[in-house]
Amino acid sequence: MTAALLSSLTDGAAADRPDALSFAGRTLSREDLLGAAGAVAHRISGAECVAVRATATAETAAAVVGGLLAGVPVVPLPPDAGPVERRHILRDSGAELVLGGESGQAGQDGEAGEDGDTGVASVPVDLRERADHPERTVDPDRPALILYTSGTTGAPKGVLIPHDAIAACLDGLADVWQWTAEDTLVHGLPLFHVHGLVLGVLGALRTGCRLVHTGRPTPEAYASAGGSLYFGVPTVWSRVVRDPGAARRLAGARLLVSGSAALPAPVFRELEALTGQRPVERYGMTETLITVAARADGERVPGRVGVPLPGTRTRLAAVEDGGGIGELEVSGPTLFSGYLGRPEETARAHTADGWFRTGDIAALDPDGTHRIVGRASTDLIKSGGYRIGAGEVENALLDHPAVAEAAVVGLPHDDLGQEIVAYVVADGVTEQALIDFVAGQLSVHKRPRRVRFLEALPRNAMGKPQKKLLEGM
Template identity: 75%
Template sequence: MTAPLLTSLAAPDGDRPDALSVGGRALSREELLGAAGAVAARIAGAPVVAVRATPTPETVVAVVGGLLAGVPVVPVPPDSGPAERDHILRDSGATLLLTGEDVQAPIETVPVDPADRAAWTKPEPDPESTAFILYTSGTTGAPKGALISRRAVAADLDGLAAAWAWTAEDTLVHGLPLFHVHGLVLGVLGPLRVGSRLVHTGKPTPAAYAAAGGSLYFGVPTVWNRIARDPDSARALASARLLVSGSAPLPAPVFRDLERLTGQRPIERYGMTETLITISTRADGERRPGYVGTPLSGISTRIATEEGAEIGELQLTGPTLFDGYLNRPEATAGSYTEDGWFRTGDIAAIDPDGFHRIVGRASTDMIKSGGYRIGAGEVENALLDHPAVREAAVVGAPHEDLGQEIVAYVVADGIGEQELIDFVASQLSVHKRPRKVRFLEALPRNAMGKPQKKLLPPA
């Protein structure tokens, strides 16, 4: 039986003044709950509230205040343009925008001050009620609001705590955005639920991570790549207990560099906005480069493959799944199979021992060339194994004979197209080699560091 979401938020014995440090500003748990209680008192009864999710204590206070009051919280990226922001506010039905800054918005703004205090004694809201409306972009159309219940959040955090042996003795360090599952749900509510200390570095720089002295670190591949390229900062993480990577596949060369510099192999995990985190490597288990581990407690997975294929769409069920897309019943129905499994849209493989490997998105990373089904991620990792290559993205481009041809976009120094093609052919099956290589100054990426293949120039 999963405990109510906020049960563990009360200050434990020995509450410390820096239980939560965000961008160098600290709060004790008692101070956080007092400030969040003041927010809850101001917003109680609102249908939905939005939070301008800057990496600040104000954001943490606002989110916890919304959870105390039982009002669904909509995190809004602080760098979103007016069109994106207004769509999120309008579509979600938010009537208030909680913010620590003076901003102009089409709805009423509520200032958040971590120094405010008010007691909040009302009971825990219904576990089935909505905790968050998290907006996620698909391949077409405006972002959709995923309804995430309090029960799902609690189940996910408990599953991760068990998988990672995450306890109140840990200090979690990260500098991730507070408007995604990774940075907000895992990175803020996680330490509040298990009782561990949180150090949010503001920005996820190698120097900031090195100086934080944590036992548990969260990062996306871009962050870990930068740390691996800063050996002194990487070595400073050698005393940490776990290095966790997510939100995109961790390139195998970065995995190996972190192991060499820190003395430990990083952990990878897999999830989506709609499912939260569902698969992870265990703290006490094997850690394989390119693999995201096994399902968390209560999660079941399967691969929908075409006959004779080893890879296919990952589908899953379990207690962490969302309650549907807000006001989009057709989109919700379309995300499930006829027998009730959630369709992730990700291409994966499951080894005989249950370890999962994510190949990529079905829409962009499954390439059908000359009768072969090829995962873009495998080719990208082969390219990244070449010492001259810093970044790589692989797509399938239309081809009149092959159906699709493999095209690689790379950021590299001192190497030519044919040399890279030959290198991949020497590492993988010959049919998996790129037919074309395009050189770029940098790959287009989103706020979480994921390459945005839709923004690549034409092949």
């Protein structure tokens, strides 16, 4: 329920301060945010669904909180979405309004305008407006957020995220990371994903901690923020370790958290060397929020994403000899309630007994710690009767001092079924040297059979290698 999800904000449970929230240097108090969000909530009351142009600004925070207070599902729109993607999301979700439109999209003097060529009304968000937040009970069947997938297997799908799932995720992370109102959270992540919006904004509001959004996640911005808790994706941490001076200034932080993709083992070790602490990794998806995380008081090992959050269960499907890995399936309170308007796809995403099929290939260590070794569609390689996770081979390659980037795929092979092929960005090393290096690090059957050298790996907006493009190179 909304009241429970935002209790720290609406009940005044967290101590307020003038700079409780900061977005690219622009500050406001929780009272200011609640007043502006209350005005948004009254304006959109009765709407079936609203979209929010999710720029990295305080207006986005006020718009999302306003939707939660009003009990109206919120659809975060990527601010750089092209017209085709934008039209699809607005039409598929049925959003009646777009909040916080670009300059020139809204009408004059705060009047509603129109959002580009979509025909959806665009309503500005004014942080100077004030209204008491509505006291209402939210229909438990209505989602809090509708988050759209990246569309890698077709048109983006709307993922229905319940209020209670968000609360369970944030409370679970507060437990495993010892996350409290005494923390200062720092990040510079986009506000249309789980990482930046749910964890990075709603997490701060729920725990009552101070939030500093740096605008852009540069090493200098992170180093200057003075936080105790930092969120970043591997690209951010890779840039941080390439700026040793900035990295050393993070030594006073309590936790450095990495997520959204696998953190390369060399970056993990460089962060430890420069800051004196090992980063915390975690695992989740849009459909599951965060389900597995390394504990603040537990062991942190490169490539290990931790143990299930309280109330979450995991299991591996189709584990066979010759690998000990399988597709990760998840059950628990953080899961989505379905894909919007796609009951058949919702059913296909679940097992007969109701567990969600993540599509990720994982291994479980004896102590219950999880290792994610790739996607079932691209990263599970079946070679010579063995099941091999591409991520494990990639980490081994990245341990070589000459290798800057690495991506591994399985390509058809007449004898082996699939052969392991590595695409690397590297200087001063031969193909055979890298093959031998991996064979010395891992089991011999996990070595690449071929290595192809590139100037750069093709990557998507989140920094993940686009392996389908590699297969044609």
